[in-house]
Each structure stands twice: as structure tokens, then as C-alpha cells.
Amino acid sequence: MKTARRSTHHTVDIIRLALPIWIGQLAAIANPVLDTAMVSRYSVTDLGALAVGASVYISVYVALNGVMQSLAPTFGQLYGAGKFSEMGKEARQGVWLAIFLSLAGSGLLCFPQPLLAIADASPEVTEKATYYLRILAFSLPASLNFLVYNTLNNAMARPKMVMAIQVTGLLLKIPLNTLFIFGGMGIPEFGGPGCALATFVIVWLELTIGWLILRFNPFYKILHLFGNGITGPHWKSLKALFGLGIPIGLNYFIEVTSFTFMALFIARLGVNAVAGHQIVANFSGVLYMLPLSLASATGTLVAQSIGARQPDRARDISSSGIRLSAILAIIVAVTVWLAKDRIIRLYTASAIVAANASPLFLFLCSLLFFDAIQVTSSYVLRAYKVVLAPTLLYVLTLWCIGLGCGYTFAFGLVPSLIPSRITGSSGFWFSNCISLVILSVGMSILLRRTEKQAWKHIEQTPDKTP
Template sequence: MNQTYTKSQKIRLLFYILIPILITQIGLYAMTFFDVMMSGQYSTEDVAGVSIGSSLWTPVYTGLSGILIALTPVVSQLVGSKQSKSVSYSVMQAVYLAVTLALVILIIGTFALNPILNAMNLEDTVHRVAHDYLIALSIGIIPLFVYNALRAFIDALGQTRISMIITLCALPINVIFNYLLIYGKFGFPELGGVGSGYATAITYWLIAMVAILVVVKISPFSTYKVFREFFRISWKEWRALLIIGVPIGLAIFFETSIFSAVTLLMSKYDTVTIASHQIAMNFASLLYMMPLSISMALTIVIGFEIGAARYKDAKEYSWIGISMALTMSLVLSAILFLFREPVASAYTKDYNVMMLTSHFLIYAIFFQISDALQAPIQGILRGYKDVNVTFAMSLVSYWILGLPIGFIFAKYTDMGAFGYWIGLISGLALGAIGLAARLRYIQQVKYKKMV
């Protein structure tokens, strides 16, 4: 990355970093999308099972992998402050941490998976598919976390196109294995929705191996000599990463786990309602890739500017990013409203599921404005290494306020399952307001004398 001097230069650089991140995020999301969609074409029970398995896995994965996001501002600030020799050491420690986190998930999952699924009182077929899907997916957890650490390093250097290329190459492989293993084509076993778990695990191994080769062989990454020396584990470095990463991971976990909590609460409804809810949530997650990608791009550029002590430039990037996210949210909301029924039909052939999904998608529209504000601000604050308030705000807005609001609407009004979506929308809106206040404090008070 290079220093920018005008607003137009900043916009160009932000887009240069952003577009590959967006394509990468959509590609990673598309793996889950195709898992759900192709399972839906197989049967309603399979799509319900895969959707529930995915909803349980997503908050765990995003929360713990969020810890590894700490490497992005760390590397960005090291590069911005010309401390390049420390980069390899920090990256290797992040890789060690990634493997450790993956092993922790596997150990806990061994004991916790069945009790969680049993508590949901699912139909037998849905229970079996969800369980076996997660077991299959677990084969790829270690390489997935290693890839996330390496991607944080790659992206921190502003080389986001590399992550994009890796993901785009992996996506068709994921779809092909889905086709072979879900439907049992060309001599492969017909596993239904469970096959999509194995397909995704295979893909995770491939992207990890490619990322390692890129970091070792291709410039500018090879100049940092990552994997050339295997340092001893440094508890001090782990502590430095965890101080930043744990609040980031917890904030992401509180945000994503609220959706899983709603899925658990909705398990009392019939399979059609569960499938419709999960399909609508799956597509809402696709739309979230835009503000999330802007958030990740802002972390990189702002971390670089803060490392170089260019605080005025960091503030200008902030407002460019937020404005961009708000504009895109209006466009995406309009598209979703106009095409909600075709979107629903892409996931399922079941008419009842399709029509109920289209109703849920109307509520998903209201996610967009709040996401367009809170996600970029989270990325901005990470660039400043200000993460603790974001964590607290996520806990309060989603769990202390949002979930109870949803429960009240669902239980004590005639809204039923839609009431939980009202709670989710309320939590997102409250979180966005709190984060906006925190950003104002950081820029107007904490860094005011430095600008």
C-alpha cells in the first residue's frame, strides 16, 4: 500500500482493496449457500438439517476465527511503521494460535454436539442430517483456521486480489463435490445434505494448501520469509494477539450466535417454518457481505494510516467507507424487495417453503441499513485497535435487548416466528447507534489533538 493525498486517491485505493475482499467473502459464503441450496433441491428435511448445522457452526467459526482478524491491524501497523522484520514472527504465532483454536473446537464439539441437537427436539431425519453434516465439516476445521490466519496476513499487505483468486478457484471444486456427494453421481455415494459437509471440508484443505504455497513462493509475501523459520510459541505474542482478537471474536460471536439462538427458539415450529427462516437468513447473510467487506477493507487502510501516524487520513477513510456502505444498502434493499420470490425459488421447489421464505425476506430488508452502519464502524475501530467497547456493545444490544424483544413479540403477539426477526432488527439498530457514538469519541476526543 502507498500513502494517498486526495479524496479521489483514497476512494480508488479503498475500491482496489475492497472489490477483491467482497468477491472473496461472497465466494466463501457461496460454499454455505450451495450447501443449503443444493440440499434444498434434494429434500426439505435435508435443507432443514444442513441449515441448522450451518447455523450452529457459523457463530462458533466466525467468533473464534474473528480472533485471528487481530493479525490484520497488527501487520498493517507494522508495515505502516516500517517494522517489516517483525511481520514473519507475528504471522507464525497467529498460525500456531489458529491450529490451537481449531483443536479446541474439535474437543468441545465432541462432547457438546449431541446435547445441543437433542435440546432442539428436531424430527429424526433433520436431527441426523444436522449431526452428520457437522461431523463431515469438522474434517476441514484445522486447515480453515490456518487459511484465515494467512489470509489476514495477505490482506494486511493490501494484496486482497490473492485471497480472491484462491477462493474463486476453490468455489467450483466445492460445487462439483457437492453435486457428486449429495446426489451420488459418477459412482460416488449418495449422502444427501451430509455430502455437502464433506465437499466443504475438502475445499477447506485445498484453499489452505494453496495459501501456504502463495505465502512461501510469491512476492511480496515471500520477502517476509514466513514458514522459513518455525519460531517457538510465544505466550507474549499470543497475549498481544488475544488482547485485540478476543474482543473482536466475542463481538462477532455475540452478533452471529444471536441468529443461532433464534433458530433454537424456533425449533418448536414445523419443518416448513424452520427451513423458510434459515433460507431467508442464509440470503440475508449474502447481502451482509457488502458491509462486511467494506469493514475489512477499512481495517486495513486505517491500520496502515494509524501506524504511519496519519490520523487525518484515517478519519477521511472512515467517512468514505460509511457513505459507501449506506449507499449500497439502499440499492440492495430495493433489489431484495423486488426479487424476493425468485430468490426464494432458487433455494427450494417446495411451494409452501418458497412463499413463507419470501415473507421472511421482507424483514431481511430492514437488516440492511443497520448493517451498513455498524459493520464499517466495527472495521474502523479495529483499525484503531479499539475493540473492547464493540464487544460490550454486541453483548448488550443483541443479547440483553434484541433477543428479549424478539421473544416478547413472538410469544405475546400474533406475529409468531416473525417476532424473532423484529428482535434481531432491533438489536442491529441499537448496536449501530452505540458504535457510532464510540467512533465519534475516538475521532473527536481521543485522537483530536493528534490530527
């Protein structure tokens, strides 16, 4: 009975923290959703360019975002231990981390030809995708620096202001997209690349607001963020953040490229095929925000418990978060399947594009349960700072099985063994479902082993909290 009450209490805590994170993430993911919906009404060519360009950008951004996520368990454990000044020092180093990553990422986005060559798209699509990516290269520094503010607030269980900023950005996205895509007020129409211009304006505004809050809100004085002037790079701290963040970044990169590389390969099947895939992949990103927010909240609370040297509480929170995420995934899958035709109509009026998108919803609904389990387990493992083994699991499942077998199915490389139902775009989605089943099982086993070892590790590590 006591265990049931404790589980319910942890579930409520997870929901309370996850709800504003979810709303903020929905607002963030709604930006590319709006891009897709609005560009699809401009031209199919621009939609194809957006699909290819967005695939490249997301691959780069998510990998760098993953490295920035090394701040999450660091902040969470320090907050649980009550080491607020140390949090402030790590936040300042997080800014340097964002700057260094921005230099590398912006360089890739300014010269994306090697990545665009994978799609083997038409010259017009490639030209517009390149323009789109070069605009986003100047948005990347703001996006990565905003993650410092975002991660810091989530670790301190204060995600509501982050949510408010992200919702404000979404409200600005609609008029700015309209202005830059279709033209008006003396501004020429840019088509697909207009989405990137709107994003540029919004992310720099969001960063400015976040900085002002950290600078002038009295709550953040406990962190001593601004008391010592400009702090230079502390290479030992940055080395630790990179050491933790690079495997996490690889996790992010592998997970996202299991979808984005699909778009690049599917582009070889034609504009209509990649446009249909883009709709389902885009909507999949919207759905993913729910288990992602639950995973983030669960990981935050687990990290705080580890910092407070409470492994039993960390394990209880982990179980509650995974169970909640899995149950909600089943509910969402059933709802989406029943409403799939209406969802497609919200994205496109093209019957051909709709016909390419419709069969993929079966695979989308099938993978939601397993995706929820693996992402929540992954975030909890990050809270324990266990990152290398999950990376190897991601490589084996999402790349080797998901993309490797998917390519074989999609292009019928072994025609005598491959049913026609899983060729073309469906081949990639079917293979991705299988990979997620295996990944969720592997992550669950790894998490249980990590939790069993947690108490022994804490007993052997002296408590240095003042």
C-alpha cells in the same frame, strides 16, 4: 473543495481494495448458499438438518474466526509502520493461534449434543446434523490456518490471490456437492452431510495453495516467514493476540448467533418454518458480504494510517467508508425488495417453504442500512484496537434486545401486547431490526469519541519505527 477531492480519493482506494475482497467473500459465502439450494432439492428433512447443523457450525467457526481477526489490526499497523519482519513473526504466531483454536473448536464440533439440544429437533434431523458437524471438525484446522494467509494479504493490500483461491474453491464446490449429496461414481449418496465432505476437500486444498504461494513467491521474502525454521509458540505475542482477539471473537459470535440461534429456536415451530428462515438468513449472508468487504477494506486502510501516525487521514478514510457502505445498502435494499419473489424461487420449489420465507424479506430489507453502518464502524474501531466497548454494545443489542425480545414476540409470551404480524419467525426478525438500529447509533458515537482521542494518544506514544 480540497476535502471533497480527498474524500473521493479515499473512496476510490476503498473500492479498489474492497472489490477483490468482496468477490472472494462472495465465493466463500456461496458455498453454504449452494449447500442450501442443492440440499433443498434432496429432501426437506436434510434441509432442516443442514439449517440446524450449519447454525451450530457457523456459531463456533465465526467465534474462532473473530479471535483470528486480532491479526488484522496487528498486521495493518505494522505494515503502515514498515515493520515487515515483525509482520512475519506475528504471522508465525498466527499459525499457532489457529492450531490452539482448532483443538478447542474441533472438540465442540465432534460432541455438539448440548448445542443441538437447543433446537429440540427430531431424532433424524439431529442425527444428520451431528454427522455433518463431525465431518466439519476435521475441516476446521485448515479453515483457520487459511485465515492467516487471508488476513496477511488483506493487510498488505494484496487480496487478489486470496480471491482467486476462493473462486477456485467455489468452482469445485458444485461438482463435489453433486457427487457427495446425490452419489455417483461408486460413492453413495450422503444427503446433507455430503456438503461437509465437499467442504473438507476444498479447504485443505485452499490451505495448501496459500502455503505454496507464501513459500515460493518472491514478494513475501520481506517477511522472513521461513528463514528460521519452525518457530515455537511465543507466549507474550499469543497473549496479546488472545487479549485483542477474544473480544473480537465475542463480537463475531454474538453477531452471528443473533441469526443462528434464531434458527435453533425457530426449529421448534416446525421444519417448514425453519426452512423458510434458512433461505432468508442464507441470502442475508450473501448481502452482508458487500458491507463486510467495505468494512474490511476501510479498517485495513485506517490501520495502515494509524501505523504511519496519520490520524487525520484515518478519520477521513473512516468517514468515506461508512458513507459509501450506507449508500450502497439503500440501493441493495430496494433492489432485493423488488426481486424477492424471484430470489425465493431460486432457493425452493416448495410453496409452503416459500410462504414462510416471503414475509421475512420486509425485515431483511429494513435492516441492511443500519447493519452497514454498524459493521463498518466496528471494523474501524478494531483498527484502533478498541474492542471491549463494542462487545458490550453487541451483548446489549443483539442478544438482550434481538434474541430476548425476539423470543418473546415469536412465541407470544405476552399475547395481549404482541400483534399477530410479529409472532412466529417474524418476531425474531422484527426484534433484530430494532436491535441493529440501536447498535448502529451506539457504534457511531463510540467511533467518533475514539477518533477524537487518537491524536492525543499518538502524541503521547513515541515512534519506534527504525
